[in-house]
Amino acid sequence: MKQKNEFMTNTVIVCIGALICCAFWGSAFPCIKLGYQFFEIDSADTATQILFAGCRFAIAGLLTILIGSILNRRWLFPKKQSWPLVMKLSLFQTILQYLLFYIGLAHTTGVKSSIIVGTNVFVSIVVASLIFRQEKMTIAKAIGCLIGFAGVVIVNLNGSGLDMNMSFAGEGCIFLSTIAYACSSVLIKDYSKKENPVILSGYQFLFGGLIMVVCGLAAGGKLVHITGVGIAMLLYLGLLSAIAYTLWGILLKYNPVSKVAVFGFMNPIFGVLLSAWLLQEGEQAFGWKSIVALLLVCFGIFIVNKNWEKEHYNKIF
Numbered sequence: 559m560k561q562k563n564e565f566m567t568n569t570v571i572v573c574i575g576a577l578i579c580c581a582f583w584g585s586a587f588p589c590i591k592l593g594y595q596f597f598e599i600d601s602a603d604t605a606t607q608i609l610f611a612g613c614r615f616a617i618a619g620l621l622t623i624l625i626g627s628i629l630n631r632r633w634l635f636p637k638k639q640s641w642p643l644v645m646k647l648s649l650f651q652t653i654l655q656y657l658l659f660y661i662g663l664a665h666t667t668g669v670k671s672s673i674i675v676g677t678n679v680f681v682s683i684v685v686a687s688l689i690f691r692q693e694k695m696t697i698a699k700a701i702g703c704l705i706g707f708a709g710v711v712i713v714n715l716n717g718s719g720l721d722m723n724m725s726f727a728g729e730g731c732i733f734l735s736t737i738a739y740a741c742s743s744v745l746i747k748d749y750s751k752k753e754n755p756v757i758l759s760g761y762q763f764l765f766g767g768l769i770m771v772v773c774g775l776a777a778g779g780k781l782v783h784i785t786g787v788g789i790a791m792l793l794y795l796g797l798l799s800a801i802a803y804t805l806w807g808i809l810l811k812y813n814p815v816s817k818v819a820v821f822g823f824m825n826p827i828f829g830v831l832l833s834a835w836l837l838q839e840g841e842q843a844f845g846w847k848s849i850v851a852l853l854l855v856c857f858g859i860f861i862v863n864k865n866w867e868k869e870h871y872n873k874i875f
Contacts, residue, residue, distance in 0.1 A: 566812035576821035579806045582798040584828020588672055588836035590797055596788035597781055601664040609774025609781060610792075611660045612767045615652050616803060617796030619764025620793030623802055626756040629645055634683055635785040640753040644761045651742035651803070652766025656736045667837075671732050673709060673830070673848065676855045679822040680706045685740040686815040692744055693814050696756065698861055705858035709851035747810040755807035763799065820859050827852065 565571060593599075599606045627633045636644055663671050680703040687695035727864060749758055809818045 559718050563812060566809070569817075572809055572813055573821060574807050575805050576818060577824055578683070579802040579809075580822060580824035581828055582802040583825050585794060585832050586795065586798060587663070587675075587829040588833045589791060589798075590660070591837055593788065593791045593795065594664065596783075596791055598783040599781075603779070604661055604664075605774050605777035605779035606781065607660045607664055607774075607779075608657060608770050608777065609658050609779035612770030612772075612774055614767070614792055614795045615656065615763045615799060616767030616771060617793065618623070618799035618803075619762070621765055621796055621800040621836050622756065622760030622763060624799065626754075626760060626804070634754065634757045634760065636753060636757050640749075640757070643745075643749045643753060644765060647742060647758060648762035648766035648769075650738045650745060651762055653769055655738035655742065656766075656769065658731040658735035658738065661727055662733075662735060665725060665728035666732065667833070670729065671829070673851050673855065674729060674732045675736055675829070676709070676822065676825050676852075677706050677733070678739050678825075679819045679855075679859055681736050681740040682743045682819040682822075683816050685737075686744045688746075690744045690748070692747065693816060699816065702858040702861040706855050709858070712851040712854060718834060735768060743810060743815055745788035746807045747815060750807060750811035755811050756804050759800075759804045759807050763803070768845065822859070839868055 562712050593610065594601070594607070597606075597610060597612060623634055652664075683693070684703060686692045687699065746755060746758060806818070830848060
């Protein structure tokens with residue numbers, strides 16, 4: 559057990575694992591929009607967006623449970639006392655986060671979404687430090703948070719200053735989804751002490767996905783235009799969630815939230831580059847606002863990461 563703990567807390571291993579997760583998550587931004595195109599889902603059709611998301615996460619849950627069961631050579635099933643943990647985690651990690659994310663993504667660009675989601679690093683640190691008290695808030699972390707949020711402001715600037723056309727349905731929902739994500743990160747770190755993180759990830763995805771399917775159908779959602787390429791995209795989205803969140807949960811089990819979350823700077827980078835390539839958003843991706851915003855986000859995370867080892871010298875809370 560000691561050797562396993564040392565292996566999972568090694569910075570190189572954390573970095574490699576976190577970058578794999580971020581590469582998958584970065585690909586989600588353009589792939590969700592492409593999924594909307596393949597299934598011919600209109601940006602105003604919220605019910606079908608919820609249904610689409612529910613199908614994706616139900617598939618992710620089944621894949622996580624199946625793969626985990628094969629690797630463990632037994633069927634993975636939560637302990638009786640773990641079901642409340644699964645449901646609470648599902649509420650934040652899947653239902654709230656992705657209801658808000660899917661609605662928001664349909665009303666803004668993949669590039670802008672990826673940069674806003676990049677702030678989940680800072681939100682996670684704030685939530686872990688000030689609300690759940692899992693670690694200390696430091697001067698370095700506070701400065702990193704401020705610089706990162708400055709990036710979000712920059713990406714919404716136009717020639718006349720701050721873009722006041724930001725919508726709650728677009729950028730607002732994307733940002734609220736990062737808060738739900740931050741809560742799920744600290745919850746899975748806490749809950750993984752009591753239950754296998756693979757089981758937590760798999761069953762929370764399955765439970766959350768089924769709830770979203772029911773909500774989408776009840777609201778009138780329908781997946782009418784079904785094609786082979788659309789099904790393939792849905793399966794890929796389910797697979798990326800299964801791999802990324804399970805691996806992320808394992809990393810969080812053995813490391814402080816800030817040490818893992820800080821590598822999330824690759825989320826907006828992967829998201830911007832893949833959105834530019836797949837969605838033809840190159841002009842926005844490589845415009846000065848997006849470049850400055852990305853630099854600010856990355857610099858903020860660099861500050862947090864560089865000073866993490868010395869946090870006992872500059873505690874705030």
